[in-house]
Amino acid sequence: MLTINQIKNNKEEIIKKLSVRNKDFSELINKAIEEDNNRRAIQNELDATLAKSNQIAKSIGLLFKEGKQEEANNAKQEAVQLKEKSKELSEKMNASKNNLQKILSEIPNIPHPSVPAGKTDEDNELVREGGTIPNLTKKVPHWELTSKFDIIDFELGNKITGAGFPVYKGKGAKIQRALIAFFLDEADKAGYKEIMPPLMINEASGFGTGQLPDKEGQMYHMTEDNLFMIPTAEVPVTNIYRDVILNEEDFPIKMTAYSSCFRREAGSYGKDVRGLNRLHQFDKVEIVRISHPEKSYETLDEMVAYVETLVQKLELPYRIVRLCGGDLGFTSALTYDFEVYSAGQDKWLEVSSVSNFESFQANRLKLRYKAKGEKQTKLAHTLNGSALALPRILAALLENNYTEDGIKIPKVLQKYLNFDVIN
RNA sequence: GGAGAGAUGGCAGAGUGGUCGAAUGCGGUAGUCUUGAAAACUAUUGUACCCACAAGGUACCGGGGGUUCGAAUCCCUCUCUCUCCGCCA
Numbered sequence: 001m002l003t004i005n006q007i008k009n010n011k012e013e014i015i016k017k018l019s020v021r022n023k024d025f026s027e028l029i030n031k032a033i034e035e036d037n038n039r040r041a042i043q044n045e046l047d048a049t050l051a052k053s054n055q056i057a058k059s060i061g062l063l064f065k066e067g068k069q070e071e072a073n074n075a076k077q078e079a080v081q082l083k084e085k086s087k088e089l090s091e092k093m094n095a096s097k098n099n100l101q102k103i104l105s106e107i108p109n110i111p112h113p114s115v116p117a118g119k120t121d122e123d124n125e126l127v128r129e130g131g132t133i134p135n136l137t138k139k140v141p142h143w144e145l146t147s148k149f150d151i152i153d154f155e156l157g158n159k160i161t162g163a164g165f166p167v168y169k170g171k172g173a174k175i176q177r178a179l180i181a182f183f184l185d186e187a188d189k190a191g192y193k194e195i196m197p198p199l200m201i202n203e204a205s206g207f208g209t210g211q212l213p214d215k216e217g218q219m220y221h222m223t224e225d226n227l228f229m230i231p232t233a234e235v236p237v238t239n240i241y242r243d244v245i246l247n248e249e250d251f252p253i254k255m256t257a258y259s260s261c262f263r264r265e266a267g268s269y270g271k272d273v274r275g276l277n278r279l280h281q282f283d284k285v286e287i288v289r290i291s292h293p294e295k296s297y298e299t300l301d302e303m304v305a306y307v308e309t310l311v312q313k314l315e316l317p318y319r320i321v322r323l324c325g326g327d328l329g330f331t332s333a334l335t336y337d338f339e340v341y342s343a344g345q346d347k348w349l350e351v352s353s354v355s356n357f358e359s360f361q362a363n364r365l366k367l368r369y370k371a372k373g374e375k376q377t378k379l380a381h382t383l384n385g386s387a388l389a390l391p392r393i394l395a396a397l398l399e400n401n402y403t404e405d406g407i408k409i410p411k412v413l414q415k416y417l418n419f420d421v422i423n
Numbered sequence: 424g425g426a427g428a429g430a431u432g433g434c435a436g437a438g439u440g441g442u443c444g445a446a447u448g449c450g451g452u453a454g455u456c457u458u459g460a461a462a463a464c465u466a467u468u469g470u471a472c473c474c475a476c477a478a479g480g481u482a483c484c485g486g487g488g489g490u491u492c493g494a495a496u497c498c499c500u501c502u503c504u505c506u507c508c509g510c511c512a
Contacts, residue, residue: 040472040473040474043472043473043481044473044474046473046481047472047473047474047480047481047482048473048480048481050480050481050482051479051480051481053492053493054480054481054493056492056493057441057491057492057493058441058442058493059492060441060492060493061441061442061492061493062441062442064441065441072492073492075492076492077492078492079492079493080492082492083491083492245469245470366470377470377471
């Protein structure tokens with residue numbers, strides 16, 4: 001969420017920058033400013049009324065002490081009237097605040113100047129590519145390979161739970177474990193502190209990172225306890241810093257977490273859902289950073305470079321794209337997507353999304369820092385990225401490395417496994 | 424799940440209707456002293472909003488609601504924590 005001060009101070013500029021998202025936000029922006037003016041007017045009056053009430057209440061205490069019953073009773077009358085007035089005003093004020101909140105929550109993050117204009121993923125900008133696309137004699141999609149080698153059982157998942165909950169077996173399960181260990185070890189080497197977070201979150205956490213209230217339908221909801229299954233470790237990990245005021249010297253904050261992720265994927269039925277392409281439960285290692293505002297883009301570049309080393313070490317052909325305005329997430333200012341080429345399907349699969357949210361999440365989280373010698377707190381910047389999501393990485397590994405002799409395991413994973421080929 | 428106790432500032436911990444944004448101690452910051460440090464002493468030390476700034480004002484003592492002219496203090500409710508019992512990996 002943008003702050004009202006951000007909006008007021010740079011109104012025209014913000015409207016202009018938001019237009020990169022292919023939508024005109026001038027009306028909402030104007031409404032927000034108008035409502036804020038309204039709110040301030042009400043608060044002025046309310047504060048004055050309360051001040052008077054407080055004054056009278058104090059004087060009543062003194063009058064009683066002095067035994068001036070009559071005067072005290074007169075003062076009470078006045079106080080009652082003031083109270084009614086302040087009640088009215090505070091109701092108005094709450095309504096105004098809620099309305100402002102609602103308007104603000106409909107305004108997305110301001111795209112970074114480097115975000116290209118565009119409508120769909122076709123307008124995304126290719127930043128870099130690497131690796132070599134394998135020249136396979138036979139292209140086999142992973143869902144055939146997994147059943148051929150009996151390493152992932154989709155049918156069994158259907159039986160136990162439902163579609164989108166695969167069962168990993170034997171070498172399939174071991175590869176999952178190896179990938180998780182590999183990703184965590186790499187993150188550790190890169191200075192990220194490992195976190196093992198809760199897999200369910202409460203409402204406040206969901207609000208902090210922006211899943212609630214908008215994307216409520218995308219999370220599994222335990223209504224009995226009002227908890228939600230996490231769609232990504234970003235949520236619990238970033239919320240570690242909800243309601244926190246940091247010191248400048250606490251930066252940089254680097255965290256990583258492995259977790260299972262749960263997504264209802266409502267509304268995406270039938271679209272690229274075969275095999276591992278889109279699941280309700282999957283595993284992912286996430287990196288999260290909290291950064292000084294002046295350093296956050298440096299941080300973003302660092303994260304992109306880091307994720308790039310992962311796909312390189314896994315020897316996967318990849319490309320990095322900068323999302324265009326139309327494809328950019330609501331909360332993000334700049335996002336780089338990583339895609340790996342999956343030869344069996346002849347498709348690029350998105351395996352990581354690395355974003356700078358600037359102060360958009362921090363505002364909701366109330367995550368601030370205090371510069372040395374300054375009294376005012378400022379919002380920190382938050383960033384996160386997948387490093388990496390397992391299922392599509394696995395799909396690409398299986399498809400790209402498949403030969404007549406079986407599926408070869410990339411070198412970096414071999415030390416985590418007691419086999420180097422699946423056959 | 425049952426019974427009881429509790430939730431106060433960075434921490435510890437007073438405060439049971441008015442003079443409490445809140446004693447005291449510790450910690451933090453600045454200064455005095457010192458070659459430097461420690462100790463000691465002095466001052467300062469929550470967040471947000473209104474206000475151009477300052478002055479001043481308002482709100483916040485786990486969350487929400489209520490009683491009252493006035494609530495950290497009384498009532499209701501929710502959440503959480505602790506102790507005991509039960510169950511349990």
